[in-house]
Amino acid sequence: MKQFFLFLSFIAINTFAQNPPKPYGELPSKRQLAWHEIEMYGLVHFTPTTFENKEWGYGDADPKTFNPTNFNADQIVKAAKAGGLKGIVLVAKHHDGFALWPTKTTDYSITKSPFRNGKGDLVKEMEMAARKNGLKFGLYCSPWDRNNSKYGTAEYLKIYQAQLKELYSNYGELFMSWHDGANGGDGYYGGAKEKRSIDNTTYYDWTNTWKITRNLQPMANIFSDIGWDVRWAGNEDGSVNETSWATITPEPAKGMSVAVPGQSNYEINPSGTRNGKFWMPAECDVPLRQGWFFHPNEKPKSVAKLFDLYLKSVGRGANLDLGLAPDTRGQLHEDDVANLKAFGELVSNTFTNNLAQNAQFKASNTRGKNYATTALTDKNNGTYWATADDVHEAQLTIDLKKSTTFDIISLQEFIPLGQRIDSFMIEVFENNQWKKVYTGTSIGSKRLIKFDTPITANSIKVMLKAPVAITLSEFGLYKQAN
Numbered sequence: 001m002k003q004f005f006l007f008l009s010f011i012a013i014n015t016f017a018q019n020p021p022k023p024y025g026e027l028p029s030k031r032q033l034a035w036h037e038i039e040m041y042g043l044v045h046f047t048p049t050t051f052e053n054k055e056w057g058y059g060d061a062d063p064k065t066f067n068p069t070n071f072n073a074d075q076i077v078k079a080a081k082a083g084g085l086k087g088i089v090l091v092a093k094h095h096d097g098f099a100l101w102p103t104k105t106t107d108y109s110i111t112k113s114p115f116r117n118g119k120g121d122l123v124k125e126m127e128m129a130a131r132k133n134g135l136k137f138g139l140y141c142s143p144w145d146r147n148n149s150k151y152g153t154a155e156y157l158k159i160y161q162a163q164l165k166e167l168y169s170n171y172g173e174l175f176m177s178w179h180d181g182a183n184g185g186d187g188y189y190g191g192a193k194e195k196r197s198i199d200n201t202t203y204y205d206w207t208n209t210w211k212i213t214r215n216l217q218p219m220a221n222i223f224s225d226i227g228w229d230v231r232w233a234g235n236e237d238g239s240v241n242e243t244s245w246a247t248i249t250p251e252p253a254k255g256m257s258v259a260v261p262g263q264s265n266y267e268i269n270p271s272g273t274r275n276g277k278f279w280m281p282a283e284c285d286v287p288l289r290q291g292w293f294f295h296p297n298e299k300p301k302s303v304a305k306l307f308d309l310y311l312k313s314v315g316r317g318a319n320l321d322l323g324l325a326p327d328t329r330g331q332l333h334e335d336d337v338a339n340l341k342a343f344g345e346l347v348s349n350t351f352t353n354n355l356a357q358n359a360q361f362k363a364s365n366t367r368g369k370n371y372a373t374t375a376l377t378d379k380n381n382g383t384y385w386a387t388a389d390d391v392h393e394a395q396l397t398i399d400l401k402k403s404t405t406f407d408i409i410s411l412q413e414f415i416p417l418g419q420r421i422d423s424f425m426i427e428v429f430e431n432n433q434w435k436k437v438y439t440g441t442s443i444g445s446k447r448l449i450k451f452d453t454p455i456t457a458n459s460i461k462v463m464l465k466a467p468v469a470i471t472l473s474e475f476g477l478y479k480q481a482n
């Protein structure tokens, strides 16, 4: 009888330990999880502004100026793909108000341009090229419209919402609905040529406007200074802070009472908020060149710079959104194509060979056999090592079995159960002694730690702390490729 009870409690402990840990805090939605997997995408700016060699079109350009000599969506998408980008966000309408699709909402569109004799739809061409090459597709339709005579009145909101409805109905499933914070100012406004200001806390009625997005495109991640799904990194340099949480509690701008796009305290965006109210990871948007639009006198960023931005965005749990600027032909410049390709190769060559692949992992605690350390190097973000519920501090000892040289350590949490880990510390066994090489805080979807001087070691220790059971889905050691 006693043995029978022992047996029962043995089963109880085991089944209990085999249950996944309880989720912690805010959790990513299905659409956000899909977004995290993407890591990198591109943001394409191509309107009459390109032909005017400006960054912000005033809204007065003759539609006939939009006359690419050889527009080629496939060339742009293929170059992006070679760069490792997994999606394209097209600016369907920028601040100049020119619509790249045959919209019913305004005459100021591609239908009045020589492009495809006024019969073209550039949004469709980009969408088709993206899908054909296996990239996701998203759209940015600027709320600020410097061409529209109605801008600033209630009527314009209806026009803007109708534009979103057209865009969200006719171009398949979108992974992003992008919004910037530029709001009002001077413009052409149908010939009025004046300054118009709006109250951006109310004018765009974001709560209802974004309901349109949710209804028509449930998988589209809404991006703005304050989400709903993805937050602006707070700068256009392409990086977030070393500590950057996927959660945030948005704050109004100083002296204001509500946080809206264009009017939030975005100084908190690069680091987010530990245990924040919303799962709202950062997107680092940065142009490949200096400007968002093509300018003949500018050059694309170097491959080394792009790799550094990758480490400071994707490597800190954010995504990288790289601005791509077609030239007046309607293609990416050869220099851009070359740097994208070299960057894509550098990323893939660096991260193909996990030097910890054949290491022996020893954990100070493991939840049960379904959560064993073998999950750490199976290249599957869906499997993870976890500790028991009452174990909030744990140590992984990684025996590399031979002396190994690396300069990047990669850690990934199992984020479907939330951002759990508060902090971590890494030691390496170098020259016969343990040496602390890094202490950090946020991990989230991915954390890449880059060392300027490569480390040669036989063993590594990772100490992790969380307020709840710890989860880790992947661990990797890499050497930056040449």
Ligand code: FUL
Pocket: 043, 055, 056, 180, 181, 182, 285, 292
């Ligand atoms: C900003 C805009 O004002 C720029 O022109 C560009 O579109 C960038 C991506 O977002 O807010």
Ligand code: CA
Pocket: 375, 376, 377, 378, 379, 380, 381, 382, 383, 384, 473, 474
């Ligand atoms: Ca795994």
